[in-house]
Amino acid sequence: MSAMNRDKMLVEAIQSGTVIDHIPAGKGLTIIGRLQLKNAEVRLTVGLNLPSHGGGLKDLIKIDEWRFTESDAAEMALFAPRATVNIIEDYRVVRKFPIGLPERFVGVFACPNTNCITHNEPVDSRFRVLVADDAVKLKCHYCERAFADSLFIEQGSL
Amino acid sequence: MxxxxxxxxxxxxxxxxxxxxxxxxxxxxxxxxxxxxxxxxxxxxxxxxxxxxxxxxxxxxxxxxxxxxxxxxxxxxxxxxxxxxxxxxxxxxxxxxxxxxxxxxxxxxxxxxxxxxxxxxxxxxxxxxxxxHPTQTLLDLVSIAECQGRLDGLSVALVGDLKYGRTVHSLAQALGHFNPTFYFVSPDALAMPAYIEDNLTAMGIHFSRVESLEEVIPMVDVLYMTRVQKERLDPTEYTHIASQFILKADMLSHARSNLRVMHPLPRVDEIHPSVDRTPFAYYFQQAENxxxxxxxxxxxxxxxxxxxxxxxxx
CATH class of the missing domain: 3.40.50.1370 (Aspartate/ornithine carbamoyltransferase)
Incomplete structure (x- = not known):
């Protein structure tokens, strides 16, 4: 049995859906929170603090019957930028891709600026992702302020 | 046209x-x-x-x-x-x-x-x-071009509250198209934010921080003053710090002849009325523009x- 399969067997296998692997240990609960915001009835199987074959620990989440698109995955990118997404059909991985930072987040996060007009109007929040020297910032399309990713990660764990 | x-x-x-x-x-x-x-x-x-x-x-x-x-x-x-x-x-x-x-x-x-x-x-x-507040910046540019006869290659000092002042942020960004040299003069607590300085660096614009207002005056074509608001500073420090950013007429004795003093108005006490009578004052023409x-x-x-x-x- 390969290392990857052995990891996956630590939590119950799913017939069809998505496995998010290589989540930094401790970030799994944040991602579960985001998933439940998008779909309150989502069926999850979770492994926390599993041994990672690179050494150290990781979290892993299996999501029944929900095959992630790149844009579903991108919404999780701030919390686990190096995680991988495995799409499962009939107990097999049929597609695998890394979570990548998108260029934009639309309607995902509330603007941390409490005086931003998006809090009072029927409009989706919109952020452009800025990456410089390994630091990630999100710049609001409306109030034009740029915020460190940590502010959004806190929102994610609400 | x-x-x-x-x-x-x-x-x-x-x-x-x-x-x-x-x-x-x-x-x-x-x-x-x-x-x-x-x-x-x-x-x-x-x-x-x-x-x-x-x-x-x-x-x-x-x-x-x-x-x-x-x-x-x-x-x-x-x-x-x-x-x-x-x-x-x-x-x-x-x-x-x-x-x-x-x-x-x-x-x-x-x-x-x-x-x-x-x-x-x-x-x-x-x-x-x-x-x-883009039209404030537009009237600033109009006034700078009017009093200097050009926009390219000017030396410009931005003075006062550079941290919270949207006026100076926008002006720095707009003048950035015209290859300026900037001098930033402010209390440490109200220094130009890093993201503005990073943008200027990315645009290849030269800028430096200068400690005192008097030191910067002989070096610039435009002295752009802004107000240091009381509520931004520790009250015990305010009187001491703010006085270092007040312009008086006698400080302009070593200014270049083409220097012009600008201010978005309203001013409180950062430009002493004695400056109004010098040929350097340009803030009222600026407002008219x-x-x-x-x-x-x-x-x-x-x-x-x-x-x-x-x-x-x-």
């Missing part, structure tokens, strides 16, 4: 290119010399001030009327349906169906961008909370092509 601004929204200084900025500066000088022209004849402009502002509102409304346009609008949100809980989006869609363009000021950041997205007519931002800069902007937004009696301007 066609123009690059026709039917454009003007929300943020970053939306304007060097060509756009030069167009407005040149057009402003032309309009100042030509006298009133009917460039907004038969145009109805909505002046929507959800937050009170004397100088900005009056200079916009003067600009519209001097160009032969007519106005509807309000000078604060007290008597509007915003008070009843109507969303800004609904208010703006309704107003856009009445008027040919909307000038707006609103206390919340991002309001003008949102308005531009829902309005079917051009929206001009007269200030959205602490975010942008607010009308011409806004005329230039409005005439560009509302006319696809313009024939002026003085082609080529200055």
């Amino acid at each position: 066609s123009n690059p601004l026709y039917r454009r929204d003007v929300i943020s200084i970053g939306d304007l290119s060097r060509t756009d900025l030069e167009f407005i500066v040149n057009r402003s000088a032309e309009l100042k010399h030509s006298g009133p022209l009917p460039l907004l004849k038969d145009r109805l402009i909505a002046s929507c001030f959800f937050e009170a502002s004397t100088r900005t509102r009056l200079s916009f409304e003067t600009a519209v009327q001097r160009l032969g346009g007519t106005l509807i609008g309000f000078s604060d949100s007290g008597n509007t349906s915003a008070k009843k809980g109507e969303t800004l989006s609904d208010s703006i869609q309704m107003i856009a169906s009445y008027a040919d363009a909307i000038i707006m000021r609103h206390p919340q950041e991002g309001s003008a961008r949102l308005a531009a997205e829902v309005a079917g007519v051009p929206v001009i931002n007269g200030g959205d909370g602490a975010n942008q 607010g009308v011409y800069a806004r005329q230039a902007l409005l005439s560009g937004v509302m006319n696809e092509a313009i024939e002026l009696p003085f082609p080529g301007g200055r």
Whole structure:
């Protein structure tokens, strides 16, 4: 049995859906929170603090019957930028891709600026992702302020 | 003469290119010399001030009327349906169906961008909370070009509250198109934010921080003063620190002859009245240019092509 399969067997296998692997240990609960915001009835199987074959620990989440698109995955990118997404059909991985930072987040996060007009109007929040020297910032399309990713990660764990 | 601004929204200084900025500066000088022209004849402009502002509102409304346009609008949100809980989006869609363009000021950041997205007519931002006030920057550029005869390659000191002052942030960004050298003079607690300095570095612009106002005066063509607000500093430190950023006439004895002192106004005590009587003072001419800069902007937004009696301007 390969290392990857052995990891996956630590939590119950799913017939069809998505496995998010290589989540930094401790970030799994944040991602579960985001998933439940998008779909309150989502069926999850979770492994926390599993041994990672690179050494150290990781979290892993299996999501029944929900095959992630790149844009579903991108919404999780701030919390686990190096995680991988495995799409499962009939107990097999049929597609695998890394979570990548998108260029934009639309309607995902509330603007941390409490005086931003998006809090009072029927409009989706919109952020452009800025990456410089390994630091990630999100710049609001409306109030034009740029915020460190940590502010959004806190929102994610609400 | 066609123009690059026709039917454009003007929300943020970053939306304007060097060509756009030069167009407005040149057009402003032309309009100042030509006298009133009917460039907004038969145009109805909505002046929507959800937050009170004397100088900005009056200079916009003067600009519209001097160009032969007519106005509807309000000078604060007290008597509007915003008070009843109507969303800004609904208010703006309704107003856009009445008027040919909307000038707006609103206390919340991002309001003008949102308005531009829902309005079917051009929206001009007269200030959205602490975010942008692009026409202040336009009148600053118009005034700098007027008193220096050029915009390229100037040495400019920005003095005072550089941390919270949206005026100096926008001016730094706009002048960045014209290869300036900047000197930043401020209390440590109110220094230019890192993201502005990073942007300037990325644009290849030279800038340095200078400790004292007196030291920077002989080095610059433009001394742009702003107010250090009391509430931004520790009260016990305020008197000591603020006094280091007050300009007095005798400090200008080693200034270059072309130096001009500018200020977005209102000033409190950061420019001593003794400076008013020196040839360096330019803040009142700057304020007057607010009308011409806004005329230039409005005439560009509302006319696809313009024939002026003085082609080529200055």
